[in-house]
Amino acid sequence: MNSKVSVHKLNLFYKDFQALRDINMEVPAHLVTALIGPSGCGKSTFLRTLNRMNDLYKGVRVQGRVLLDGMDIYGEKCDVVNLRKKVGMVFQKPNPFPMSIYDNVAFGPRIHGIKNRKKLDEIVEMSLRAAALWDEVSDRLRQGALGLSGGQQQRLCIARLLAVEPEVLLMDEPTSALDPMATLKVEELIQVLKQDYTIVIVTHNMQQAARVSDYTAFFLTGDLVEYGATGDIFTTPKEQRTEDYITGRFG
Numbered sequence: 001m002n003s004k005v006s007v008h009k010l011n012l013f014y015k016d017f018q019a020l021r022d023i024n025m026e027v028p029a030h031l032v033t034a035l036i037g038p039s040g041c042g043k044s045t046f047l048r049t050l051n052r053m054n055d056l057y058k059g060v061r062v063q064g065r066v067l068l069d070g071m072d073i074y075g076e077k078c079d080v081v082n083l084r085k086k087v088g089m090v091f092q093k094p095n096p097f098p099m100s101i102y103d104n105v106a107f108g109p110r111i112h113g114i115k116n117r118k119k120l121d122e123i124v125e126m127s128l129r130a131a132a133l134w135d136e137v138s139d140r141l142r143q144g145a146l147g148l149s150g151g152q153q154q155r156l157c158i159a160r161l162l163a164v165e166p167e168v169l170l171m172d173e174p175t176s177a178l179d180p181m182a183t184l185k186v187e188e189l190i191q192v193l194k195q196d197y198t199i200v201i202v203t204h205n206m207q208q209a210a211r212v213s214d215y216t217a218f219f220l221t222g223d224l225v226e227y228g229a230t231g232d233i234f235t236t237p238k239e240q241r242t243e244d245y246i247t248g249r250f251g
């Protein structure tokens with residue numbers, strides 16, 4: 001496996017509550033890895049350790065190592081702003097900024113110092129095309145992003161991420177607020193995006209994990225119970241607890 005992210009003996013505490021225990025995982029490059037497990041098992045917490053989003057919470061302690069292309073993201077040399085540019089995140093509820101479609105996508109590049117109008121136009125078009133949204137919005141780039149449908153807003157958030165040229169996309173239940181058609185579009189988009197990006201997705205929906213991912217990690221109360229090729233996890237899990245979860249015995 002060609003690993004993009006390697007996680008070694010990762011432990012995470014919220015004050016004195018341990019939310020992740022001794023997690024070891026290799027996240028393969030240019031594939032989709034799904035994180036599944038019942039509510040509260042630590043999926044979102046784990047996802048947030050991959051771009052140090054947990055730093056934003058008070059009282060969080062992280063032990064262990066997370067290597068991105070071999071570089072320890074918790075090491076002293078790591079520049080967190082640059083890390084979050086490389087490892088971007090999409091959230092459960094689409095959260096476009098209250099500004100135009102164009103300005104949403106141009107936001108990141110502008111912050112990173114790009115001012116040239118033609119260059120920005122190019123980035124905006126490329127990012128919207130990559131997020132499979134261009135055809136729906138090209139004639140109204142100056143209109144407010146909040147006027148888009150939920151599914152369009154989520155793809156806009158993905159375009160906003162792509163505009164800063166990330167390498168890894170973290171998606172925290174990206175379709176849970178969307179209807180089935182909008183969900184399908186985002187799932188199709190994920191399949192296209194994995195050619196260029198490494199994707200880690202948290203999902204409550206096991207069918208979705210089975211549909212979109214190449215590898216699946218099953219978490220339970222802070223432990224990584226089982227991790228492997230999605231086909232194996234869903235057809236021949238090694239652990240009884242995995243089987244009980246995927247066959248709907250709990251969760």
Ligand SMILES: Nc1ncnc2c1ncn2[C@@H]1O[C@H](COP(=O)(O)OP(=O)(O)OP(=O)(O)O)[C@@H](O)[C@H]1O
Pocket residue numbers: 014017019037038039040041042043044045046057204
């Ligand atoms: N900021 C926080 N402060 C304290 N405890 C937290 C915090 N965030 C999460 N937790 C706790 O850590 C554990 C893991 O939470 P997390 O949100 O990662 O689980 P999850 O599997 O993503 O759940 P869900 O599917 O419901 O979102 C839970 O017991 C939760 O209550």
